[in-house]
Amino acid sequence: MSVVLPFLAFLLAGAFAAYHRLRLAIWAGITALLLVGCWMLGANHAATIVAAVIVALIALPLVFAPIRKSLVTPPLLKFYTKLLPPLSDTERTALESGTVGFEGELFSGKPDWKQLLDLPKPELTAEEQAFLDGPCEELCRMTNDWEITHVRADLPPEMWDFLKRNKFFGMIVPKEYGGLGFSALANHKVIQKIASISSVVSSTVGVPNSLGPAELLMHYGTDEQKRHYLPRLADGRDVPCFALTGPFAGSDATSIPDYGIVCKGQWNGEEVLGFKLTLNKRYITLAPVASLIGVAFRMYDPDGLLGGDIAGGSRDIGISLALVPRDVPGLEIGRRHFPLNSPFQNGPIHGKDIFIPLSQLIGGRDMAGHGWRMLMECLSIGRSITLPSTASGGSKMGAVTVGSYARIRKQFGLSVGRFEGVEEPLARIAANAYAISALSQATAAAVSRGENPAVPSTIAKYHCTQMGREVSKDVMDILGGKGIILGPRNFAGRSWQAAPIMITVEGANIMTRSLMIFGQGAILCHPWVMKEMKAAQLQDQKQRIDQFDTALFGHIGFAISNAVRSWWYGLTASKIGSAPGDDDTRRYFRKLDRYSAALAVMADTSMLLLGGKLKFKESLSGRLGDVLSQLYIASAMLKRHQDEGSPAGDQPLLAYAFHDAINKIETALSTALRNFPIRPIGWLLWLVIFPWGRRAQAPGDRLGHKVASLLMTPCDARDRLAAGVFTTPGEHNPAGRIVSYLPKFVLAEPVERKFLKALKNSDIEALEFDAQLDEGVREGWITADERRQLEELRTLTLDAITVDDFDPEELRSAGYADLVAGERTSPRAVA
Incomplete structure (x- = not known):
């Protein structure tokens, strides 16, 4: 010893x-x-x-720094330079775009929870709340989603007029240019509410307030461009779209084949310098109705007309962005695409050798070739809002509506929500809706604070849409026949059809997960990696050694610390250590401390041993991205819980959603370790991260029962979950009607049980419900008032469970007669 x-x-x-x-x-x-x-x-x-x-x-x-910098650091710098993966200009731009908020703490292995919890509670201004309660509420009342999606395949003219008149398209435009000047949080709340009644209307409102002409003009436009276009965009005189995606450049936007050749041409009767634009775009939302098209293309200057100060005199100027009026000669707005029975305005755009003056470049001549940077700096802002907010609105509405339906709908004399097989999806729906709501609000709040959340925006886009699809699937499973029969009474079918659209747009989810979340996060959010990369590229040798030395040895200490912290937290099951929160949430913060350290260990080991090959290990990158994502989602939920005053009634929701996130973290970590490219390293890391093996489990049945019951019972927690969605009952809001019925059903259930029990034990021969009620009153089982209560219950139940039927002619398309007559041409394929 x-x-x-x-x-x-x-x-x-x-x-x-x-x-x-x-x-x-x-x-x-x-x-x-x-x-x-x-x-x-x-x-x-x-x-x-x-x-x-x-x-x-x-x-x-x-x-002793002098000894270290002369003997140790130089050879390590030489080794690091060889290890450093080559970065293209586009990759470098993407990595350097955006800001780092609390997500950076999650890569630290020792998150500063005070930084998260001290963030101001997201709140609307009085003006923003008034808009939400006024014009937004009125818009939702006007919305007839069945008419929009089935009859018109478009918004009715009066709704287009209402949107323009109330400046829904100008929410993000500053007031000085005639817009509403709303915060990103208000933008989120408006989209969330509209999405709860119609995804077509929400996308129509969301696109002009997302990445597009207005956003780009606000950041990069010349004063003249702002003065001319922003007021027109704010009041709807111009309807914008942004044309980025093409047949050969989908998620790989840097490979844009659309091009503009710098030349001279005629514009408004004068010869000016410009470019001839050739483009072939598709999947462009609002293109069929747009009057102003933002276009991304690659600019070439073969004759050097721009001068040598642009792109260093290169012929290839680079990706540029321009504003193209709809009526410019040669521009063709194609016919409409038809996205999965969710017919928002979407279509192709074509054109060849269209002359556009340089004055139409966003930002003018000086911004020629800077389009990729402009897109990267603005994309995360738009991605933080529209799709996460849409998923939040749809999921929250689905949760409270199907919770009501599961209480109302009875089989075998019991509410279907009381069956354990239904409780499971009900609990998942509630927890996912809670997580989506917290995550979408967190990213919107970050933008409102002035951040440009590049990594959180990709997390929000991917996970909100993925969880939203799971909510939609579970809702459909519970509804059964009610969900699959389309018609004015169906509140879920269109959401199910639209779910893959959200998965696909603004970057395919598969690529977002496997390439972007961890690939960008590991460099942008890591406290040392970006500093090392920048130091290694410095030209001054002394400065290079000094800065690299500081970053490298800071990184080494950081890695050792995280390995120790990960092992200790694993050894003690995260039960020891200081953490914020109350008796319920303190253990949650400790768990996040543990997995933050584990993520940092995995990230450092992967980057060190795999180097440039890591970006081709997409499965590993995707799994580590899942860990980062679930850490961020869990943090957002804890922040939301605190902001709402840590209500005791929300504990089951928070617990279910949190344990689900932790289970996903351990699943991702264990799968990454079992498949680590260097097997012995994977075994060693397993001992560090899971010294006792995997311990996390999916939420249990007892907790699931509590969550499902919460969803089927009028209570404050359920109301908080439903906050911000359109539950006002009305002719065109079947979901709102079903939600409004729940309190009446709960009050009537004791009377119904009393009546059915007496009826079962009697010898009454009446078969019709009304006759049975009459007998019940005569026999004294129920009072006259209770009879009226049961009559109302039957009426409301019938409205909740009834599905639509149609005359065959109603289901035929407007072009059916032409088709029969042989006059209708077939749809044209769009490359």
Whole structure:
């Protein structure tokens, strides 16, 4: 034991210093004191001396900067330079775009929870709330989704006029240009509410307030462009669209084949410098009705007409963005696409050799070739709002409506929601809706604070739409026949049809998960990687060594600390350690501490050992992206819980959603480790991250029962979950009607049970419900008032469960007669 004691002291001092992230000099001092203590306690002197020598060999060259920078750092810099993956200009632009908020803490292995919890509670201004309660509420009342999606395949003219008149298309446009000047949070709330009644209307409102002409003009437009276009966009005189995607450049937007050749041409009767634009775009939302088209294309200047100061005199100027009026000669707005029975305005755009003056470049001549940077800097803002908000509105509405339906709909004399097989999807629906709501609000709030959340926006886009699809699937499963029969009474069918659309647009989800979330997050959010990369590229050798030395050894200490913290949290099951929160949530924060450290260990190991090959290991990248995403989602839920006053009634919802997130984290980590490209490293990391093996499990049935019951019972927690969606009952809002019926059903259930029990034990021969009620009153089972209550119950039940039927002619398309007559041409394929 006397031989082992000095080395044990050495290891304990290192572990203690690493866990608490003490400076190397402090570690050396603590270790020295422990070794002196070992010597005095009679430990083996030779072993003590050996341990002291090891400490000296580590500490001396590392603690004293001149020695370290002359002997240690240069060879490590040379090795790092070889290891560093080559980055294209487009990759570099993407990585350097955006800001880092709390998501950076999740890569630290030791998140500063105070930073998260001290963020201001997201709140609307009085003006924004008035808009939500006024014009937005009125718009929802006007909405007849069946008419929009089946009869017209478009919004009715009066709705288009209402949207323009009330400046729904100008929510993000500053007031000085005639817009509403709303915050991103207000934009989120409006889209969320509209999406709860119609995804077609929400996308129509969302696109002009997302990435497009208005957003780009606000950030990069010339003063003249802003003065001319922003007021027209704000009041709807111009309807915008943005043309990025084409047949050969979908998710790979950097490969845009559309081009503009710089030349001179005629514009408004004058010869000016411009470019001839050739483009072939598709999937462009609002294209069929747009009057102003934003276009991304690659600009070429073969004759050097722009001068040598653009792109260094290169012929290839680069990706540029322009505003093209609809009426410009040669521009063809194609016929409409028909996206999965969710007929929002969407279609192709074509054109060849269209002359456009340089004055139509967004930002003017100086911004030629800067289009990719402009897109990257603005894309995360739009991606943070429209699709996450749409998923939030649809999911929250689906949750409270199907919860009501599951209580109302009875089979075998029991509400279907009381069956355990139905409780499972009900609990998933509620938890997913809770998580989506927290996540979508978190990213919107980040934009409102002035951040440009590049990584959270990809997390929100991917996971809100993925969870939204799961909610829609579970809703359809519970509704059964009610869900699959389309018609004015069906509140779920169109959401199910539209779910894959959200998965596909604004970057395919498969690529978002496997390439973007971790690929961008590992560099942008990591506290040291970007600093190392920038230092390695410096030209001044002294400055290069100094900055790389600081970053590298900071990174090494960071990696050791996270390995120790991950192992310790795994060993103690996250039950030891300081954490914020109350008795219920403190353990949640500790768990997130553990998996933050585990993510950092996995990220550092993967980047060190795989280097540039990591970006081709998409399965590993996707799984580590899942870990980062679930950490961020869980953090957003805890922040939401605190902002709402930590209500006790929400505990089952929070617990279910949180444990689901933790289970997903462990699943992703364990799958990544079992498939790690270097198998021995995977085994070693498993011992560090899972010293007792996997412990997290999916939420249990008992918790699921509580959550499902919450969804089927009028209560504050259910009301908070439904906050912000359009539950006002009306002729064209079957979901709102079903939601409004729930309190009446709960009050009537005791009367119904009393009546049915008496009826079962009687010899009454009446078969019709009304006759049975009459007998019940005569026999004294129920009072006259209770009879009226049961009559109303039957009427409301019938409205909730009834599905639509149609005359065959109603289901035929408007072109059916032409088709029969052989006059209708077939749809044209669009490349």
